[in-house]
Amino acid sequence: EVQLVESGGGLVQPGGSLRLSCAASGFTFSNYDMHWVRLAPGKGLEWVSGIGITADSYYSGSVKGRFTVSRDNAKDSLYLELNSLRGGDTAVYYCARSTYCSRGSCDTRAFEVWGQGTVVTVSS
Amino acid sequence: EIVLTQSPGTLSLSPGERATLSCRASQSVSSNQLAWYQQKPGQAPRLLIFGASSRATDIPDRFSGSGSGTDFTLTISRLEPEDFAVYYCQQYVSSPPGGTFGGGTKLEIK
Numbered sequence: 076e077v078q079l080v081e082s083g084g085g086l087v088q089p090g091g092s093l094r095l096s097c098a099a100s101g102f103t104f105s106n107y108d109m110h111w112v113r114l115a116p117g118k119g120l121e122w123v124s125g126i127g128i129t130a131d132s133y134y135s136g137s138v139k140g141r142f143t144v145s146r147d148n149a150k151d152s153l154y155l156e157l158n159s160l161r162g163g164d165t166a167v168y169y170c171a172r173s174t175y176c177s178r179g180s181c182d183t184r185a186f187e188v189w190g191q192g193t194v195v196t197v198s199s
Numbered sequence: 200e201i202v203l204t205q206s207p208g209t210l211s212l213s214p215g216e217r218a219t220l221s222c223r224a225s226q227s228v229s230s231n232q233l234a235w236y237q238q239k240p241g242q243a244p245r246l247l248i249f250g251a252s253s254r255a256t257d258i259p260d261r262f263s264g265s266g267s268g269t270d271f272t273l274t275i276s277r278l279e280p281e282d283f284a285v286y287y288c289q290q291y292v293s294s295p296p297g298g299t300f301g302g303g304t305k306l307e308i309k
Contacts, residue, residue, distance in 0.1 A: 110297075110298060119301070120303070127293075133297055174296060181293055183230070185298075186244070187246050189244055191243055
């Protein structure tokens, strides 16, 4: 079964840090672009960060310079390091799978597979 | 950066009725890389439509997507009780990897 499972959320004070993890199973993790998407209370979905199969990473303007995405293909895992956290970062954070790449070519895909989410609360 | 504007913000309909949701892009979406997702409270988003008009696996045929360029539509032909949720459109790209979302349309029971 194709599955993504997030962990690492919790309550953190403003200015604090947190590391989120996403464990993948049921597919060849190293062949896919991966993303973090968040849903803040009362708001809509927001794409946060993406990482390609060669570990090229990209961020939304609201988190650039504060968040760092990484992947460990040996562990089939995706990570998001959250630093300098603010109240506006309070949200459910989801990992998601998209584009498939193999043998030098890529099939651009939508976000087909999602985890169940992990909750990050930034509050004093 | 492409901005996606969804309308209406809230749509109130009854089961059995037809729902039409709109997504307008600030510039042309390349290769029609436009997707629609459904999200219910406490659940992860679910992919409904990709490539503007292709249904994802196990999505009922009452859901259909259409459009190209800057104007896209999600149509639910006959609403079932389980269809009341929030719907998002998204432009997805692979180089660099990203995916801008629209603000969402809440479909509520009238």
